Amino acid sequence: MKLLIGDKNYSSWSMRPWVLLKHFGIPFDELLIHLNQPGTNAAVLAHAPNGPGKIPCLIDDSGLAIWDSLAIAETLAERFPQHALWPRDAAARAHARSVSAEMHSGFGELRSNMWMNIRASFPGKNAKPGVLTDIARIEAIWRHCLETCGGPFLFGEFSIADAMYAPVVMRFKTWQPALSESASAYVGRIAALPAVQAWIDGALSETYAVPYLDACP
Known part of the structure; x- marks a missing residue:
């Protein structure tokens, strides 16, 4: 391929x-x-x-x-x-598809104002109200998934859902918005994955x- x-x-x-x-x-x-x-x-x-x-x-x-x-x-x-690109459990798989589709079609304010640029560093910039609303929703998704499935990734093991949010992790590392402790820890785990490190x-x-x-x- x-x-x-x-x-x-x-x-x-x-x-x-x-x-x-x-x-x-x-x-x-x-x-x-x-x-x-x-x-x-x-x-x-x-x-x-x-x-x-x-x-x-x-x-x-x-x-x-x-x-x-x-x-x-x-x-x-x-x-x-x-x-197991999707979770094996049917309920978890449906949930993973939902949050992946939400990432795929949503969060326009974050996309427009905190674009992906891995080589750059813009700490604290562009934290506009709409962006903060998007970030709060992303944090809520991550928190619910991690609490429901027990981590370390959104549905236990790394899956398509984590890959869908990997560029958000890159954005957060570049723009450094204020994040909860749980979200910051998840950012660190995704960034440390060998495949993500290879992309970086x-x-x-x-x-x-x-x-x-x-x-x-």
Whole structure:
């Protein structure tokens, strides 16, 4: 399989399936395509002509293209049932899908004002009311999951749900908003995972920069 990704420093959507594949030891090749270039979409379409020209995009051994991070995650869960990408318990699995979908479609204020830039440090910046509302909801999700399932990850063992929130962990490390003790501890556990550390190391070694994402108002 081949995974088309954006720059590790910025591409929160790409991080999710990449970390999943790495964490569960599923073999794949990666192809990095720089974001925000005139030829970015064309480069993606060259590999996946029936898709929207966006990353991430997984190309399987038959040439089938699967795009969108959550669609890729669901496909991996189907194709590699030996790995508990979703919790085995049906109730926990439904809950994990719910919080993953909420992350996938929500938290617009956080996304817009605390973008992912692993190489940067903007402590205390952009903590606007809408952002703080998003952060409070994320903390509530994490707290409920950790208390219900006992940790160390949202549903006990690392799963798609944790991968969906991994870019939020990166944002929190860059922007350093005030977090509860429980949320801070979870951030530390996610950041310490070997697959996440490998993504961070890749981001730190990159030199490509997107000017407006490197600036902070």
